[in-house]
Structures are given as structure tokens and as C-alpha cells.
Amino acid sequence: MTHSPSPLVIDGISKRYGDLTALDGMSFTVHPGEIYGFVGSNGAGKSTTMRIALGVISADSGEVRLGGRPLTESSRRRIGYMPEERGLYPKERVGAQLTYLARLHGVDKRPATSRTSELLEQLGLSDRANDQLESLSLGNQQRVQLAAALVHDPDVLVLDEPFSGLDPVAVNVMSDMLVERAGAGVPVLFSSHQLDLVQRLCHRVGIVAAGRMRAEGTVDELRDTGEDTYEVHVDASGDWWGDLSGVRRVGGDGTVSLFTVDPGSPTTDQDILRTALGAGPVHHFTRRRPDLSDLFQEVVKP
Template sequence: MTGELVVDGLHKRYGDLVALRDMTFHVSPGEIFGFVGSNGAGKSTTMRIILGVLAADSGEVRLGATPIDFDGRRRIGYMPEERGLYPKMKVGDQLAFLARLHGMDNATAADAVARWTQRLGVAERVDDNVGDLSLGNQQRVQLAAALIHDPAVLVLDEPFSGLDPVAVDVMSDVLKEKAAEGIPVIFSSHQLELVQRLCDRVGIIARGEMKALGRVDELRSRGGVTLEVSGPSADSRWADGLPGVTAATYGESVTELRIDPAVADDQAILAAALRTGPVHRFATSTPTLTELFREVVSA
């Protein structure tokens, strides 16, 4: 079972609380999809419905054209936000047990344990109880548990929580490797700089609804580009009425313009600025994903 992960029209209600409303998106093979939102926005609910832990009131989850059933869910690698490991069980024994639950024989499970504990930097801890590990190493073991059966889809809820920068790099590399193998990867995270750097596409969810969805660069530029011009006098309001300038904030020595790149002519804007006096700085910037997130959620 391989193909695109499709979340199609999920609705979920708890009494008067609408947890999800028409939640729809897809994750293509080989794509890393960032699923972001405030606490309580509906991210974990969506992921649990994908896993079959929760049932949607309506809508469905498919892999390709096939609705995901019990057997299909065994091909999903899932990493929950809350650590789901047995604290008094040894790391190696636990991973081998989980691999056998997914249908592996003892020898194949042992090979998978050795491979993933080595890859994730916890090979020397295989004989330690999970509860004796640091939180960061527990997180590495939790990822190994999601990967142990060579899943066809990866669904990870806050996988980078509690990791040091080296461990973040290791986990990022693993996710990119799995995507390069053609596996759809979806993960949630509050570390938006990491999402911006790692993901192909992003969905921003608020109050159970998808509020923004698309490629990271497309989302960042959808509200226009900011142009900072240092030098012209604010009193002249020199940028008013220029084509493509959608907003202007005049400071004492710096003017910030919001421009539509498809319409605005930066050379014409520069010429207008120079007519008022010397220009010391003329630079564009695109909103970060963090700034976009604040804008979407507050709206």
C-alpha cells in the first residue's frame, strides 16, 4: 500500500464543541507536510483519526484511492506527542516487540532494532530501561518505534519536542531520507522556523479549520512583500499612489511599504524615493512563517 495520503472532509464534534470542520488536505509521496496550529486547534485530533484511534463523524482518510482500514493502518508509522513507551522495558526488547506486532519475524525485527538504534544514536542504550533515558533519548527511541516496521506513511505529532540541536538535525535528516524514498511524511510542530526550513508544504489550522494551505514560499508571499526604504523624508508621503504599493508606513527616517510583486516596479519606487533625497537602504523581505502564523491565527 503506497501513494498519496488524503484527508477528505473530516468533521468531528464533542457535544457543542466542533473539533474539526471539513478538514481536507493531502500529502504526496515524497513530500514533507508541516501541520501547524495553536494548542487545541485540532492537529492531534486529525492525526488520531488518520490512525483510527478516533472515529470522524464524517469524511474519510485514504491512501491513494483506497480508504485506510485496519490492515492499512499497520503500514503507518506514528509518533504521538505523549510518549507511548513502556518505561520499565528495555529499549531493544521494546522495539523488537513493536516490530513483531507489525508482523516481522524475530530475525528481521532484531536487524531493524540494530539499524534504527544505530541511526538515531541510541545503540549503546538498547539494554537500558526506557525510563532511565533522558527525555531527548526517549524521543529518539519513540521515533525508532515509528520507523521500526518500514512504514508506508509517517505521522509524527511534535517529534522535535525536547530535542537538543544535534538531535534535531538527526531527526530532520531521517525525515528527509524517508521522504526521498517516496514516503508521505506529516508532522506537527510549534517550532515554526524548523517547519519553514524542512517542509515542502504547510497547513495552518485554527479552531478546527484549515486556514492556510500551500507551499511555504507561496504562503509567505501571499500577503505581499515588505520593502524597507531608509532616507526619504516621511513628511513627503512619497510612496502614496505608486502602482503596486498596497500600504505604506512612514517613520522618521524609514518607510516600510507593502508591495504586490506582480504589479510594483521596484525601479520606479526607487526613483520616487530618490526624488525626495538620498536613499541609504532599499531592501525587500518576505514575512517568516512565524509572522504568517500570527497573522492567520489572529484573523
């Protein structure tokens, strides 16, 4: 099913618990067909933001909108939610409870049953439909939890740590499902501590700390804000790079050195390479762009 484009807008929401500020003017938008990675340390405000979007808790100020309108009890039913604290019934049969959850979201019995079968097949669980949930491995239980978020064919997906505890095969299955949903026009918001997955899957990323959005953009935009590192392996002694403006050695061992270049310095990678070649044989030279985990550490540090 192709979904009508409806952005999920988090607009200036704040939440306090006594003296603790959980959220302080949190704002971002997840566009139709976009996978948005929501990352931050424990206690940064990710789960609180998601729970407010779902109406589980209320904000002190600010607003959550879907398609330009404030979320209501009715429109929240069009959100597929996967909580960090998994909440299915362990002693109920897998297929029956998925169909039941679809019916709770207003899906008629026949399409609810059909959708359940379709999802279990996609997730490789067709043969477990009549099994109790607790008889499944933890990874397969996680797949069922994703199916529960998808079974009513939601207009928005909100997933809190969906990849936690999954083996690599299950990670790939879940990743493919999220990409498929985004391809159908669904805004997908998920939080994760697995930054390699966020970097691989997400169109845009928001990095939060202490209840505030600290950095936001595409992965490439965020990586462009960090320092490149140059790794050089050259048979030379002494500070052969010493005459290069703004070049700092930040690591290395023996004839292998790691360098950064100060912002605004006229020195280029070619300048570093030419100087290294003038000092001795160069066995290796590479430019490393910062990855998302490097940027995350830089953004959230006190």
C-alpha cells in the same frame, strides 16, 4: 527500502464533542515522497485529525484513505505514528522494546532485531540499546520515540509535534530522518509549532484553525499570498514617499522606514528605490518576503 506510492487522503472528516466542533470537513492529501506540515494553534484540530487517521477515535463523517482504499485495521499497521503524548515503557530496555514493537507490527524476529540496531546507530544511540529508557535524557528519549515509529519500516509516517523539546542537534538528526523517509517514497505528515522548521523542511503546508483548513500550498505559494515589506534607510526628512501610489509606511525608526504596497498598486520596488535616491543618500534597501509565521498569524486571526 523503496515504498510503493500510496497517498494518504483525509477526505471531509468531521468530529463533534457535544456542542464543540473539533473538525469541520477537514480535507487534504499527503503524496508519496512528500513532507507535509500541519500547523495551527492549540485546539485547531491537528491531533484529532491524526488520531482519526490512526483509528484511535472515529470520525462522525468523512473518510481516511491510503492508496485509494479506506483505512482498515490491517492497513493502519503500515503507518508509523509518533504521538504528542509519548508512550514508550520507561523501565524497559531501549533495544528490547523497539524489537518488541516491530514484532507487534508483524515483522519477523531477525529483521526486527536488525532494524532496531540500524535505527539506533542512525540516531546515535547504539551504546544505549541495553539501557532503560528512563535513564536517557529527554532528547534521547524523543529519538527512541521516533525509532518506535520507524522500526517496522512503515508506508506512511504521522508525527504529532515530533520536534517538541529537542535540542538543535537532535532537531537536525530527526529532520534528516524525515527527509530520508520521504526520499524513499513515504508520505510524511507532521504537526509543529516551530514554523521555521516547517518552512525549511516541508514540500507543502496546511494551516488549520477551528477545525477547518484555512490555507494550503507550497511554502512559496503561501508566501506569495502575503504582503512584501520594503526596508529603506535614507537620509531624508518628511514624507518623501508621499507621491508613491499605494505605498504605506508601516514601521521604522528615524531614517529607517518599513513600507508595504497596496494590492493592485502600480508602484514597484524600483519606484520606491528611485524616490528614496531622489530624497537623499540611501544606505540600505531590501525587500522582505513574508515568512510562514507572518502568514500563520494572518490566517488564524479571528
